[in-house]
């Protein structure tokens with residue numbers, strides 16, 4: 001039986017992980033540790049909090065005495081470390097938090113895990129570190145996708161901070177024998193994603209009739225994976241992955257940004273045209289006024305240091321762990337749009353004033 005500490009469990013992927021785990025491993029206990037930054041939302045976990053095997057703790061991964069007492073009090077034997085500052089644009093405008101949380105925070109967790117699990121009370125354990133394909137830098141159009149052996153070449157402060165944390169996790173395995181695994185995943189999408197990231201931002205801007213900011217020429221490529229398929233990969237690594245190893249998780253699903261934006265415009269337009277209630281609810285959406293959402297597409301200056309292409313080679317996950325994503329992009333994106341229609345209150349509540357100010361200041365247009 002596992003007793004898990006899930007850091008960052010009130011954020012996008014962490015929330016989905018908690019629900020995935022409660023459903024698929026009901027015998028296990030879960031403690032979420034989350035600092036509830038702008039990206040964390042305790043209300044996400046309202047259903048989980050009804051489950052006696054689940055506990056939410058409001059706190060920071062940098063708080064060593066808190067982490068120590070959580071490991072001891074809850075007999076934690078598995079850490080799944082999601083907590084991070086995760087948005088590239090924010091890292092360009094203010095890198096300090098990325099260094100504190102992503103590098104110093106990860107090191108703080110590693111130190112306590114080593115102290116409890118190796119030095120004071122030796123026991124079977126696992127430290128799983130959630131990382132990103134962005135650590136490998138940018139691919140050219142004809143380059144093969146990233147493998148676990150691709151050299152690290154992070155370009156943004158976000159990617160550099162995640163790369164540093166990956167190296168620390170590796171070092172704690174090589175030097176002290178901490179039982180670590182790392183997963184480097186491609187871009188996720190799905191429920192609870194904060195609407196500063198491309199897919200939810202475009203959907204919500206269309207519903208508000210706001211411009212759709214496309215950075216540069218819009219031909220940058222990302223490899224999109226439905227969030228539950230990321231969590232399926234993490235599950236397999238926790239069950240069968242080999243300590244000391246890194247696994248790349250991806251869906252072999254490369255899209256240019258502009259094509260994703262056009263696809264979302266078409267899907268929302270079709271849905272709204274068929275549904276008068278939605279037209280009444282979203283009166284500012286172009287489709288409610290007889291126009292196509294594509295009229296909102298706006299080219300804005302490119303992101304500094306913008307990586308051109310990411311793509312994951314998922315061969316190791318398939319060969320070693322028999323991993324295959326379940327969700328097709330066509331069905332995943334429909335589900336994501338449906339979730340946004342059904343969870344108006346959620347995204348209205350996370351669009352707070354500071355977020356709106358920030359997004360206005362940083363070259364695009366706020367979704368309200």
Ligand code: NAD
Nearest residue numbers: 008010011012013035036037039040060061083084086188
């Ligand atoms: P998110 O920004 O939605 O959530 C981050 C969570 O971490 C929030 O709940 C926040 O409150 C919490 N947090 C931040 N600083 C903390 C601290 N110091 N102590 C405790 N909690 C803290 O991020 P996400 O998109 O869910 O990403 C989760 C992880 O997955 C990150 O490590 C990210 O690098 C990685 N990742 C994300 C993607 C993606 O597409 N979103 C892809 C690959 C990897």
Ligand code: TYD
Nearest residue numbers: 088187196197198199213214215220222257
């Ligand atoms: P994002 O969702 O921020 O993820 P990441 O930068 O981690 O890949 O952005 C995905 C892509 O979409 C990236 O190439 C930047 C681009 N983008 C836009 O063109 N406009 C936007 O408003 C945003 C948020 C992103």
